Amino acid sequence: MSSRSAVVLTGHDCKIAPSTYYAAKKRATAPSARQVRDAALKDLITEVHEANSRVYGARKVWRELHRQGHAVARCTVERLMRELGVAGAVRGKKVITTIADSSAERAPDLLDRKFVAPAPNRRWVADFTYVNT
Numbered sequence: 001m002s003s004r005s006a007v008v009l010t011g012h013d014c015k016i017a018p019s020t021y022y023a024a025k026k027r028a029t030a031p032s033a034r035q036v037r038d039a040a041l042k043d044l045i046t047e048v049h050e051a052n053s054r055v056y057g058a059r060k061v062w063r064e065l066h067r068q069g070h071a072v073a074r075c076t077v078e079r080l081m082r083e084l085g086v087a088g089a090v091r092g093k094k095v096i097t098t099i100a101d102s103s104a105e106r107a108p109d110l111l112d113r114k115f116v117a118p119a120p121n122r123r124w125v126a127d128f129t130y131v132n133t
Contacts (some may be wrong), residue, residue: 041072042080049086057081057088 010016031039048064049056056064062077081087117123 038080041070041076042084044068044070045077045080045086046084049081054086055089060088 044065045061048061048068052060052064058074058078058081061081062072062074065072065077111123111125115123115125
């Protein structure tokens with residue numbers, strides 16, 4: 001918080017404690033302990049991720065850091081990996097079951113999107129979007 005913003009806030013009858021002003025002023029000049037530790041951990045995370053062919057995710061990076069003797073929380077590793085834009089390899093492949101043909105004519109909507117029947121055996125709906133062959 002700068003002295004200008006303090007003047008603006010006090011001009012609008014917002015009370016600011018002097019300790020709040022000086023704490024903000026001190027934070028603006030020196031990095032916090034968390035910022036210092038995050039910078040060191042980011043280097044370690046990048047090193048571990050690169051050493052393992054960029055396939056390690058947050059859990060494996062966290063476990064490797066613990067094996068190396070660095071006490072760090074898993075949620076911290078997850079947060080820092082998000083900030084670094086680093087992610088582990090995703091196994092498997094998304095199954096695409098249907099590819100719509102935009103030129104094909106759509107079937108008419110005979111129920112007008114009303115799928116609740118007033119009584120049993122009044123409306124029957126079936127969907128054959130995927131048949132495993």
